[in-house]
Amino acid sequence: MADHPLASGASTAIVASTVATAATATSATGATGGAQGATPPAAGIEARFAVDYAGFRLDVDLRLPGRGVTALFGHSGSGKTTLLRCVAGLEPAARGRLVVNGECWQDDARGIQVPTHRRELGYVFQEASLFPHLSVRRNLEFGLRRIPAAARRVRLEHAVALLGLEALLERMPDRLSGGERQRVGMARALLTSPRILLMDEPLAALDHRRKQEILPYLERLHDELDIPVLYVSHSPDEVVRLADHVVMLGDGKVMAAGELHATMARLDLPTAFTEDAGVVIDGVVAEHDDHDHLTRLDFPGGAVWVQRQPVALGRRLRFRIHARDVSLADHRVEGTSIQNLLPATVTEVVGADSPAHVLVGLDAGGTALIARITRRAAEQLVLRPGRRMWAQIKSVALLG
């Protein structure tokens, strides 16, 4: 995906001016808002919602960053889609307050409830929800035609190129594959030049192959959009691949919210107790070894060697190190096949999902690691916070 012809150049600027514009508009809204005008318009998203349904209650109070991808992550029934719909104004029963990059969309205390069609947002539904009576082109133009010409920051050709829709424009939605439909849905949402993009499990209805087909497009959106994206997902894979921030929801409540890498490294969250537990690291491509077909990825506190990647030096690559792939030694082991060894300090030791195992939190010079080892090994090694160890990394999973 990194060397895709569209990944560089002109299209980069697509929504670049959004944040600046939002800031200007903000002061205007703030002024009309009157009474509480003392607080300066802050970038970011303030979302406080309470909704009561039979047998389910959503109650959240969140401050989210005003840019980057924030994953709303949780099991089905955790309230993540309801939260997204609250942001879009699609849950009329929701009480609370919502401010998106300075613009107030809901504040029950002041009687403000901006209807959905007046909120500058883009929404991608789980099912693409294309209009069946309109061609792909007319679907794309639906939102575009409804915003003032001066507010159009995304041109049709840009969105079409970004999502690879050139060949589909004249087709009717029933002649598209699921993945194609979803791409059209994303382009259609982008063409309203939104201040925020809301995506409700856009990949959930797709099979594995279609997912792989769309993920690069999502990553490209992430790289090129300068607006906040709220991305609902129950798939840890998607979250670690796309998100910068993560909000974990359970039973309608926020269990954790924070920066992705830090949150994934936490040992007090349910994510730590799954087969999938592990950290996410952003590495920079620092060296290619063409003789051994390896690539070195540097990150704060260390480096790992992975299979040779067709990626230019200096580019960022995200990867995961699963807790199950990290073992520990109290000295630098010689004569091992494991190539990636990192000195690290133990930060905490907690029980794992099975009574036979523990999770060990590690600090490798500024980068967090988690190791899942047997309780017996932990006792033999006398693992305590502060103890210096060597982390032996058996495998590194590249994302994207």
Place this chain on the structure above:
Amino acid sequence: MTPEDWSAVRLTAQLAGLTTVLLLIVGTPVAWWLARTRSRLKPLVASVVAMPLVLPPSVMGFYLLLLMGPQGPVGQMTQALGLGRLPFSFAGLVVASVIYSMPFVVQPLQQAFEAIPERLLEASATLRAGPLDRFFSVVLPLARPGFLTASVLGFAHTVGEFGVVLMIGGNIPDKTRVVSVAIYDHVEALEYAQAHWLSGGMLVFSFVVLLTLYGRRRGNVGGGVG
């Protein structure tokens, strides 16, 4: 066919046309409300709208006559407004027909509206379409087959009504004497030839209408909403 017969045909077409137009205007919001509401009043309204399906036309006509008559509340209102009395006038026929044919327009529309996924309306709202805009750019095009069915059934059913017309309109040539009443007159007078012309015409008309409707439906498979 006598000039009086032609006059009856023309009057019938006018009545059915006007009734259909009025029904589409009145019936669309009613059908939309019935299709989308979660109100407890829904069964009540749905039942009232569907009453003409089961009531004998004479019962409908009787009560409408009382309502619109000089002593009835509607009658007193129309008189107070200077509109005169509705019974035994073309206007009265139109009002009665609108009520009598209501379910034939509302029900197909309601079904068409119910088939439109809520998700599409939400999608159009997130694409900046306001409520009216949503109706005209999403609901109307997707419900087009429903509108066609509703119009055809509303028109054809109004053409075919007899009992209500007789009760409300009577039998005044050029004013309230529609084809169905004219046929009755001819049969009463043993004018079988004229009765044949009009009845045969109705038979062919009804058959062609239904054939068009069902033929179109078959050709329209795949126009589903998904």
